Amino acid sequence: MATTSQRVALPPVEQSWLARLFDWKPFLVVLCMAPCVGLLVVFLTYPLGLGIWLGFTDTRIGRPGEWIGLENYISLLQDDTYLMAVWWTFFYTFVATILKFVLGLWLALLLNHHLPFKSFIRAIILIPWIVPTVLSAIAFWWIYDPQFSIISYVLVDKLGLFDQYIDFLGDTWNARWSLIAANVWRGIPFVAICLLAGLQTISPSLYEAAMIDGASSWQRFWHITLPMLMPILAVVLTFSVIFTFTDFQLVYAITRGGPANSTHLMATLAFQRAIPGGQLGEGAAIAVSMIPFLVFATVFSYFALARRKWQQGGKDD
Amino acid sequence: MTEAAATTAPTSVTERSGPIEWASLPRRMVTVYLPLACFVVVLLFPFYWMTITTFKSNEELYDYKNYNPFWVSSPTLANINKLLFQTDYPSWLVTTMTVAVVSTALSIFASVLAAYAIQRLRFKGSQWVGLAIYLAYLVPPSILFIPLATMVFQLGLFDSPMALILTYPTFLVPFCTWLLIGYFKSIPYELEECALIDGATRLQILWKITLPLAVPGLISAGIFAFTLSWNEFIYALAFIQSAEKKTVPVAVLTQLVEGDVYHWGSLMAGALLGSIPVAIFYSFFVEYYVSSLTGAVKE
Numbered sequence: 001m002a003t004t005s006q007r008v009a010l011p012p013v014e015q016s017w018l019a020r021l022f023d024w025k026p027f028l029v030v031l032c033m034a035p036c037v038g039l040l041v042v043f044l045t046y047p048l049g050l051g052i053w054l055g056f057t058d059t060r061i062g063r064p065g066e067w068i069g070l071e072n073y074i075s076l077l078q079d080d081t082y083l084m085a086v087w088w089t090f091f092y093t094f095v096a097t098i099l100k101f102v103l104g105l106w107l108a109l110l111l112n113h114h115l116p117f118k119s120f121i122r123a124i125i126l127i128p129w130i131v132p133t134v135l136s137a138i139a140f141w142w143i144y145d146p147q148f149s150i151i152s153y154v155l156v157d158k159l160g161l162f163d164q165y166i167d168f169l170g171d172t173w174n175a176r177w178s179l180i181a182a183n184v185w186r187g188i189p190f191v192a193i194c195l196l197a198g199l200q201t202i203s204p205s206l207y208e209a210a211m212i213d214g215a216s217s218w219q220r221f222w223h224i225t226l227p228m229l230m231p232i233l234a235v236v237l238t239f240s241v242i243f244t245f246t247d248f249q250l251v252y253a254i255t256r257g258g259p260a261n262s263t264h265l266m267a268t269l270a271f272q273r274a275i276p277g278g279q280l281g282e283g284a285a286i287a288v289s290m291i292p293f294l295v296f297a298t299v300f301s302y303f304a305l306a307r308r309k310w311q312q313g314g315k316d317d
Numbered sequence: 318m319t320e321a322a323a324t325t326a327p328t329s330v331t332e333r334s335g336p337i338e339w340a341s342l343p344r345r346m347v348t349v350y351l352p353l354a355c356f357v358v359v360l361l362f363p364f365y366w367m368t369i370t371t372f373k374s375n376e377e378l379y380d381y382k383n384y385n386p387f388w389v390s391s392p393t394l395a396n397i398n399k400l401l402f403q404t405d406y407p408s409w410l411v412t413t414m415t416v417a418v419v420s421t422a423l424s425i426f427a428s429v430l431a432a433y434a435i436q437r438l439r440f441k442g443s444q445w446v447g448l449a450i451y452l453a454y455l456v457p458p459s460i461l462f463i464p465l466a467t468m469v470f471q472l473g474l475f476d477s478p479m480a481l482i483l484t485y486p487t488f489l490v491p492f493c494t495w496l497l498i499g500y501f502k503s504i505p506y507e508l509e510e511c512a513l514i515d516g517a518t519r520l521q522i523l524w525k526i527t528l529p530l531a532v533p534g535l536i537s538a539g540i541f542a543f544t545l546s547w548n549e550f551i552y553a554l555a556f557i558q559s560a561e562k563k564t565v566p567v568a569v570l571t572q573l574v575e576g577d578v579y580h581w582g583s584l585m586a587g588a589l590l591g592s593i594p595v596a597i598f599y600s601f602f603v604e605y606y607v608s609s610l611t612g613a614v615k616e
Contacts, residue, residue, distance in 0.1 A: 019518065022518060022519070022520055023518045023519055025438060025440070025519075026440070028434070028438060028519050028520070029434050029438050029440045031430075032430040032431060032433055032434035032438065033430070033431055033434050033435075033446070034430075035426060035427035035430060035431070036427040036428065036430065036431035036450070036490055036494060037431070039423075039427055039483075039486045039487070039490055040450070040453055040486075040487065040490060040491070043465065043468075043483060043484055043486065043487045044453055044456060044461065044487045046464075046468075047461045047464035047465045047468060048456060048460070048461065048464070050464035050467065050468070051460060051461065051463055051464035054463065054464055054467070059467070103356075106352070107353075107356050110349055110352055110353045110356070111353075113345075113349050115349075115353075119603075121353070121357065122607065123600070123603045123607075124357065124360075124361065125356070125357065125360055126599075126603075126606065126607070126610075127360070127361065127364065127596065127599070128360050128361075128363075128364075130544060130595055130596065130599045130606070131364070131592040131595060131596065132547060132548045132550075132565070132566045132591060132592065132595065133548060133550065133566075134550050134566035134567070134569070134570055135565075135566060135569065135587075135588040135589075135591045135592050136363055136364075136367075136588070136592075138569060138570065138584055138585070138587075138588045139363040139364070139366060139367040139585065139588055140363060142366070142367075142370065142581050142584070142585060143363060143366060145581070147379075148378075148379060148381070148581075150366060150386060153381055153386060157381070185359070185360065185363070188356075188360065189360065190610070193607060193610060194610065197607075242455055242457065243457065246457035246458075246459040246460065247459075248458075248459050248550070248551050249550045249551070249566075252550075252554075252570075253570055266459075267457075267459035267551075270459070270463065271462070271551070271554075271555070274463045274466070275463075275466065275554075275555050280463055280466075280467060283463050284463045284464065287459060287460045287462075287463055288460070290459070290460060291460065294455065294456075294457070294460075297455075298452065298455050301455075
């Protein structure tokens with residue numbers, strides 16, 4: 001081996017120092033990681049730290065702030081609008097996530113049947129998720145119009161279920177449920193397609209064995225589908241929770257936090273205070289106050305992933 | 318119910334030879350096709366409504382008594398015409414396209430190198446770097462936009478598309494890197510070993526062997542990044558001020574609403590025309606979308 005390699009490499013290629021540098025692993029690693037790490041450190045890590053720092057200052061647009069300690073947080077704790085936003089953010093996340101998962105799982109189970117035009121159906125179902133959120137939110141805004149809502153038209157004029165047109169966005173709770181409906185509408189495709197991918201990895205022989213043993217369809221779902229789907233479900237759930245919790249576009253496009261600030265999420269309230277309001281410090285404090293929940297969700301996600309690896313390594317099947 | 322299932326199940330098990338199809342057609346109608354049809358109708362209705370509103374004239378739009386709202390009796394291009402020639406819509410479209418393409422290219426470049434380093438060069442601590450990048454994906458723009466706004470202002474990039482091109486990679490790079498790490502994993506390492514023995518340098522291997530094999534992965538990452546940047550809203554809302562430099566999602570929402578009068582026809586036309594490029598793009602690459610979406614989650 002040594003002799004052949006010597007013979008083959010006889011003309012010792014005079015490698016320039018540059019070529020040798022590019023084949024030197026530590027240099028190559030640094031070179032390859034530089035663009036990615038550079039971008040992320042400058043535009044992600046640094047702003048994250050800067051945001052936390054801004055939360056402790058009274059910075060306004062065009063005026064550098066001074067350190068004021070916890071003052072922003074203390075005043076926020078006495079701010080009813082903020083407390084309402086926190087409560088509503090949790091409620092929105094909780095209800096929307098549950099609905100998205102129940103309906104998304106149902107849709108995934110439906111798509112897992114043998115259907116004609118299956119890939120076509122799968123393709124059109126993903127459309128709500130592909131189209132820019134704000135643009136579909138504008139369509140919802142129009143659907144929720146107080147005077148010309150098509151839902152009101154059908155319910156009142158065609159079916160006669162109500163006496164008068166529904167004021168979707170003018171009433172606090174109507175507006176809240178309308179936003180949840182729009183969020184669920186947009187989230188279902190993502191959940192369904194991800195869970196469908198999970199469903200397709202479940203071996204049909206498990207179901208056949210269960211059927212021979214006389215398991216009902218509910219038992220098959222509860223004892224086979226759900227446990228087998230759990231790892232992927234946990235990851236999709238974490239993603240969905242994080243992105244619903246920090247949602248901005250839907251609320252900003254449909255209600256802008258109204259009526260009377262009752263539908264402000266923490267993200268929209270932070271924007272409202274920081275950019276049009278000019279109170280960068282206060283806005284940053286609101287945004288930073290989302291971090292504890294996100295850390296909690298991320299840690300949860302990490303352990304869900306770790307558990308999956310353990311499952312894969314521990315058991316072959 | 319359970320008894321009936323118990324009595325019918327054995328016969329069907331003995332008869333069938335293919336995949337399980339135990340339900341009769343009427344039953345399948347009610348349990349599968351009907352709910353599925355409902356899902357499809359509900360999921361697509363807003364787009365239908367958007368499209369039909371775009372082509373309605375104003376008198377038809379606000380008159381449900383004399384016209385059937387679910388159909389257009391006399392389609393008109395007035396709304397699209399107004400959008401294209403009386404607003405800055407073409408320049409919004411160009412800005413959005415430029416920002417999406419450039420930030421996607423930048424992100425793919427950074428991600429390919431990073432994914433290659435993490436997955437193939439395997440330096441000490443590469444796992445932790447991979448984890449850090451995964452965590453970076455979970456940092457939402459809603460938290461970052463305020464400090465980024467101050468940075469953008471200090472760098473003198475406020476109201477410039479450059480601000481968007483530089484900030485979009487914050488959510489594109491983690492996603493693409495993550496996707497490509499998974500993709501590189503699926504390429505046999507032996508191919509690279511052969512090339513190394515033949516005396517190729519690492520960069521030659523990346524350029525001539527790994528990248529050509531990773532083309533499907535690159536396409537997945539690219540189209541996903543493009544869609545994500547087309548979709549982006551909060552940075553574009555916060556960093557761009559002048560009307561003609563806005564991106565389509567922001568401009569439709571902020572420029573087409575004049576005071577309290579909503580011109581629903583042109584608003585819907587704006588939403589429709591803004592969705593079409595993504596929809597066309599999507600229709601060409603559906604399979605890549607599905608694979609990258611599910612691949613990213615499985616990884």
